[in-house]
Amino acid sequence: MADNKENDPESQHYDVYEVFVQRDPLGYHTHIGSVVAASSEMAQIVARENFLRRDTAISIWVVRQTNIHETSYEDTDFFVNRATDKSYRDVAGYVDNAKKWKAFKERAITIDDLVRDAKR
Amino acid sequence: MSPGSQVNGDSRQVTFMERIERGEKIEATDWMPEEYRKLLIKQIHMHGISEVMGAYPEKEWVPKAPNLRRKLALIAKVQDEIGHGQLLLRVAEDLAKPYGKVRDDMIEDVYTGRVKFHNVFHMDAPTWADAGVIGFLVDGGAIITQASLLDSSYAPYGRILTRICAEESFHMQHGESIVLALAEGTEEQREMLQQAIHHWWPSMMFFFGPPEMSGASLRMMDYRIRTRTNEELRQRFIGRYAPRIHALGLTIPDAKLCHDPTTDQWTYSEPDWDWFGHMVRENTGPKSQERLQMRKQAHEGQKWVRDAMIRATVLQTQAI
Numbered sequence: 288m289a290d291n292k293e294n295d296p297e298s299q300h301y302d303v304y305e306v307f308v309q310r311d312p313l314g315y316h317t318h319i320g321s322v323v324a325a326s327s328e329m330a331q332i333v334a335r336e337n338f339l340r341r342d343t344a345i346s347i348w349v350v351r352q353t354n355i356h357e358t359s360y361e362d363t364d365f366f367v368n369r370a371t372d373k374s375y376r377d378v379a380g381y382v383d384n385a386k387k388w389k390a391f392k393e394r395a396i397t398i399d400d401l402v403r404d405a406k407r
Numbered sequence: 408m409s410p411g412s413q414v415n416g417d418s419r420q421v422t423f424m425e426r427i428e429r430g431e432k433i434e435a436t437d438w439m440p441e442e443y444r445k446l447l448i449k450q451i452h453m454h455g456i457s458e459v460m461g462a463y464p465e466k467e468w469v470p471k472a473p474n475l476r477r478k479l480a481l482i483a484k485v486q487d488e489i490g491h492g493q494l495l496l497r498v499a500e501d502l503a504k505p506y507g508k509v510r511d512d513m514i515e516d517v518y519t520g521r522v523k524f525h526n527v528f529h530m531d532a533p534t535w536a537d538a539g540v541i542g543f544l545v546d547g548g549a550i551i552t553q554a555s556l557l558d559s560s561y562a563p564y565g566r567i568l569t570r571i572c573a574e575e576s577f578h579m580q581h582g583e584s585i586v587l588a589l590a591e592g593t594e595e596q597r598e599m600l601q602q603a604i605h606h607w608w609p610s611m612m613f614f615f616g617p618p619e620m621s622g623a624s625l626r627m628m629d630y631r632i633r634t635r636t637n638e639e640l641r642q643r644f645i646g647r648y649a650p651r652i653h654a655l656g657l658t659i660p661d662a663k664l665c666h667d668p669t670t671d672q673w674t675y676s677e678p679d680w681d682w683f684g685h686m687v688r689e690n691t692g693p694k695s696q697e698r699l700q701m702r703k704q705a706h707e708g709q710k711w712v713r714d715a716m717i718r719a720t721v722l723q724t725q726a727i
Contacts, residue, residue, distance in 0.1 A: 388651075393654035
């Protein structure tokens with residue numbers, strides 16, 4: 288849109304940049320808000336000043352809003368795949384396992400036990 | 408054997424190793440030694456392709472699942488495996504960019520024999536109990552390996568594994584649910600389960616790799632791409648799963664298997680390293696060729712769709 292190529296400075300506006308912040312090395316970049324700025328470099332600085340005056344972070348992504356392709360909130364059909372029961376796909380759908388292990392005199396284990404093993 | 412000493416005077420290499428030793432995480436956009444990049448590509452490419460090939464033994468049981476709920480769960484699991492393959496190949500692609508490698512190359516490499524996949528996915532799954540034991544033991548083993556990689560020095564790998572492990576949690580419960588149902592079933596069902604345990608146990612001993620690790624594996628330890636030895640992972644697997652199998656009143660096909668409480672180590676019979684090694688290198692397992700053929704057929708058979716999508720996008724761009 289405003290690529291700042293118009294001749295009349297009055298008709299030029301900053302671009303909107305959406306801001307994504309990563310808080311730790313294994314964290315994901317998470318959307319936190321948006322800023323307007325004259326360039327992507329400026330957008331990073333403005334984002335830091337707007338969103339990270341107290342919180343710490345290790346990385347900021349700024350993305351021109353026009354480069355974001357969003358789904359429509361009206362198009363609920365797009366997410367309709369959660370309409371049917373999907374307990375067969377969830378851990379919560381297998382709570383019986385623990386009871387059955389108990390009947391065999393064994394304790395049920397979860398993925399967290401295996402993750403803890405790995406850190407041991 | 409300090410990796411820094413290999414490239415004398417290259418301060419970037421030294422700085423990089425200092426970062427690794429401080430426990431820092433490396434991002435795709437950071438400078439990295441070529442050796443580190445190549446080890447990562449090898450590991451993550453193989454991991455991604457193994458996820459994709461891992462869908463095949465179970466997909467065979469989708470049409471034959473004993474009821475609708477089991478069928479839906481198995482379909483969900485097959486979807487997850489393919490999904491994990493996609494996520495991992497994306498991580499590998501970013502690394503392989505300097506070599507001009509793209510998705511198609513990564514996929515084709517499996518049926519042209521340039522990338523291997525895990526031994527367990529070369530094996531046959533003759534009964535429904537095998538479908539359960541794959542979830543129970545193979546996914547259990549895979550989770551132990553993947554959990555040990557969560558702390559990998561390469562952050563994009565660690566991040567994506569966090570997501571993969573969360574989904575594997577369902578795989579684990581799903582597999583155990585099938586196994587438990589058979590274990591409390593008829594004599595015939597228990598016998599089927601027993602056979603499946605015997606069928607998969609030696610494969611699981613091979614799965615973690617030889618106690619004496621290869622040069623590449625040791626270099627991955629130096630770079631903290633991985634932080635656990637093959638033997639540590641195998642010991643954890645046996646420690647978790649041998650007692651569970653015994654609790655079900657089933658046997659493990661290994662007379663040597665026993666736990667030493669003083670060292671907390673398990674003794675076990677080594678699998679036939681040569682046979683399994685040859686199988687993985689040459690794709691000579693019971694189902695290797697059949698599954699590779701299906702993979703090739705799927706990839707090449709759908710080429711026209713990928714091509715049409717690209718042509719459509721080009722036409723659309725021209726029209727604007």
